[in-house]
Amino acid sequence: xxxxxxVLLTLVMAMSLVACTGGSKKADLVMATNAEFQPYEFRDAxxxxxxxxxxxxxxxxxxxxxxxxxxxMAFDSIxxxxxxxxxxxxxxxxTITEDRLQSIDFSIPYATATQVIIVPNDSEIASxxxxxxxxxxxxxxxxxxxxxxxxxxxxxERYNKGYEAVQALIxxxxxxxxxxNEPAKVYVGKNPELKIVDEAFTNEEYAIAISxxxxxxxxxxxxxxxxxxxxxxxxxxxxxxxAADN
Ligand code: GLN
Numbered sequence: 001x002x003x004x005x006x007v008l009l010t011l012v013m014a015m016s017l018v019a020c021t022g023g024s025k026k027a028d029l030v031m032a033t034n035a036e037f038q039p040y041e042f043r044d045a046x047x048x049x050x051x052x053x054x055x056x057x058x059x060x061x062x063x064x065x066x067x068x069x070x071x072x073m074a075f076d077s078i079x080x081x082x083x084x085x086x087x088x089x090x091x092x093x094x095t096i097t098e099d100r101l102q103s104i105d106f107s108i109p110y111a112t113a114t115q116v117i118i119v120p121n122d123s124e125i126a127s128x129x130x131x132x133x134x135x136x137x138x139x140x141x142x143x144x145x146x147x148x149x150x151x152x153x154x155x156x157e158r159y160n161k162g163y164e165a166v167q168a169l170i171x172x173x174x175x176x177x178x179x180x181n182e183p184a185k186v187y188v189g190k191n192p193e194l195k196i197v198d199e200a201f202t203n204e205e206y207a208i209a210i211s212x213x214x215x216x217x218x219x220x221x222x223x224x225x226x227x228x229x230x231x232x233x234x235x236x237x238x239x240x241x242x243a244a245d246n
Pocket of ligand 1: 141
């Protein structure tokens, strides 16, 4: 009997120890991003990474009872980071493409987007068809980079940052920049000598990248996104960063 009691006591002690550590420290949920993509992820005046994707991932982490950790990196390192398991989520205004689906999975989409063409106000480029034979700036590894390869006789200049492509356009080194619509609005808003061509270059959907080895997380994230959509919280986050009249 005595022996049983001591075994029981040891068990109870072990269990409370597990409960203690489990309760005081939530497991990390690592989000890989590239904080150069306003309004989805960027640094505020205090150098904190903020934006739509950050708030969506924070809401997902809250839903999962995990602690969100943000890793800022080059855009074209995000998929590798998710693929190798260094990050749990890749969230960076990332467009679902067939090519990317070969190496990682995507959550259900949480936003629609377009690739737009930015040109100087006096440019003769008025539609995607006018890009033939032009010098076009894109951000390395983005869908702007991938899809601009199909433009006939165009010369593609690849930059590490979208900002650098826009600077080259202002300096007259290139004829146009192809980039996502929301960051494009931010760039044009800051540079009145530039405008966005009315007709978009592509239509796309943003989703969160997750390792193919982690179907449980994919299911949890999809459920959390569905909940955010249904509760109106997703719209609330988006409206906080994007003016309703846009
Ligand atoms: N939506 C584009 C892509 O997925 C660009 C994303 C970005 O630059 N953060 O390639």
